[in-house]
Amino acid sequence: MNVHHIGIEVTDLSRSTHFYQRYFQAQIINHFFINNEEIIFLKIGSFLLELSYIKGSTEKQIARHQPIHFAIEVPSLVGQMNLLKQAGLYPIEGPFQLSNGWKIAYYEGVEKEIIELISTEEKP
16 A cells, blocks of 8 residues: 545635645646535645645635545555455545546544545456
């Protein structure tokens, strides 16, 4: 398993995207929607940063919950989910398949942190 990306919830997706493009030479590599959430993936060197915006979110609303998550890349999302299920852990959201083929599911850690499992190339 590898860390795949860090995600940040933002109040202005365009402003945040331009900030990282201007000051860190970030390149947009993916842009899509999941329900009412708009997501942009930026590549900064070899690092991936996810910026996510939920329509109508304010700074106060974002501060009340976990605005940051980390993603662990797994060879098989289904396989990892089955292992976690056997341990009594269930996703808090997902699984989803994104338009680019990635498969994701979200879990809550012991300190309420959000852990995203992601499979970019599903292997049996």
